[in-house]
Amino acid sequence: MRVYLTITLLILAVSAYAQNCTQLLNQAEDNYEAGRLLGIPDQIEGCLLNKGFSAEEEVRARKLLTLVYIFTDQEARSEQAMINLLKTDPEHRLDPQVDPAELFFLYDQYRTKPIFRISFKVGLNTSNVVQIEEYATHNTLVHDNFYNGSTSSGAGDYTVDSDSSASDFDGLSTRDFNLWGEILAQKEVYEGVDINAGIQYRTSSYNVDTYINQENLNSSITNSQTYLRLPIGASYTLWSDNRDRVLLPYGFLGASFDYLLKASSIGSRAGGTAYTSSDIDLIATNQVNRINYSFMGGIGLKIRFKTHFFTVEGRYDTSRMNYINGNDRYTNSEYTFDVGYVEPALSLDFLSVSLGYTLSIYNPKKL
Structure with a gap:
């Protein structure tokens, strides 16, 4: 009491x-x-x-x-x-x-704008595989791979007239969505123009369906990656000097140094003697390249909240180097013979969406 x-x-x-x-x-x-x-x-x-x-x-x-x-x-x-x-x-x-x-x-003698901003973003991404050169265990010129349910031309199925079965080959897998997060430091260098740099953690994956030499003998593989990325870029925000506007659209371009922290694959073969692989560490077997770089671009919307912002953003990243280490693509016997799959030369693109919050940091002083 x-x-x-x-x-x-x-x-x-x-x-x-x-x-x-x-x-x-x-x-x-x-x-x-x-x-x-x-x-x-x-x-x-x-x-x-x-x-x-x-x-x-x-x-x-x-x-x-x-x-x-x-x-x-x-x-x-x-x-x-x-x-x-x-x-x-x-x-x-x-x-x-x-x-x-x-x-x-x-x-008018004082600095009233932020000295920099810190942007926090989290979102989802999905992989687009860009095939550079074909490799396979057999018949690669007539049996295209399906990535995330479609061929490189966008088809969800196809028929090979010369195949003895003369029947459809179908993409069995679907597209995966994975998490990513990013922290950026932003600095305005001109009215509406910001430069930024930071660190990003991204998980991703893609699915492959491949037919060895007939429509009932196929393999399905999921290849997963975890990247640490160091993006840099520049953005332009419309009406940034108008403090009465709540909605501020923006666009950005940039590049990123990408380091592969983890890569694994798990696959199964149907038809004949069925087989399911263990979780294959692609870094330990030296089947992937750990160093890469990317270009990116996107658009977004800032929603003003006092002196800070909520953000909604879409972006596209395109990797510029081969993800696969071609020198050792045939060295993993479980991958090559038991699953019946060999990775072609390919690069990975990513379509991403995110939600974020941008914090403005001030240090008022006499100029």
């Missing part, structure tokens, strides 16, 4: 103190309007030190102090008061109908 009573008394005391600070601020503003400036700092500084104001009241109080110091010719204090105002309310906006020219003159 005593604990509840103590808490209640504390709440009442805090509420009374806040009400008293509100009254003091109103009186100080009345004094300013009446030209009684000298006593204003003593009226409100105690409430500022003790956090007695609401967020909106604190902005009013710090702005009032700045005005008082300007008009009492206290230059050093007016400059510090302006910094405190901008720390409390980054990108604080002045009203030409209300605020005096002296305040505008001082305000």
Whole structure:
């Protein structure tokens, strides 16, 4: 019971103190309007030190102090008061109908934009396989591979007239979606133009259906990757200087250094003697290249939230080097003979979507 009573008394005391600070601020503003400036700092500084104001009241109080110091010719204090105002309310906006020219003159001497921004993104990606050169265990020129359910030409099935069965070969697998996350540091270098760099963690996979020499003798394989990526890029945001706009579309281009942390494959063969492989470590068997680089581009939408942003984004990444190490593609006997599959030369592209949050970092100072 005593604990509840103590808490209640504390709440009442805090509420009374806040009400008293509100009254003091109103009186100080009345004094300013009446030209009684000298006593204003003593009226409100105690409430500022003790956090007695609401967020909106604190902005009013710090702005009032700045005005008082300007008009009492206290230059050093007016400059510090302006910094405190901008720390409390980054990108604080002045009203030409209300605020005096002296305040505008001082305000224009300060950095009011973010020194940089930090962007956090998470999303889904799906792989597109770009086949560079064909390799297979048998009959590769007539039996195309299906990647994620379709051939490189986009077909979901085909018929080989010269095949003895003269029947359809079908893509049996579907497309997978995997997670990725990214942290970027962004710096505005020109109005609306940002450069950025950061780190990305991406998981991905693609599925393959391959027919060895007839429609009832097929293999299905899932190949998975985990990448650590170092992207750099530049973006352009429309209407970035308009702080009244909530929705800000943007586009970006960039490149990335990609390092393969993990690669594995699991496959099965149907027809004849059925077989399912173990989880094959493709890095340990030296069947993939760990170093790659990519180009990327995309569009997005920033949704303004005070001085920060929520983002919705779509992008496309295209790898520029062969994912497969051709020198050792035939060395894994389980892959080559038991599953009945050999990786062709290929590169991986990715279609991605993400949601994100961009945090603006400020450090107001006199320019």
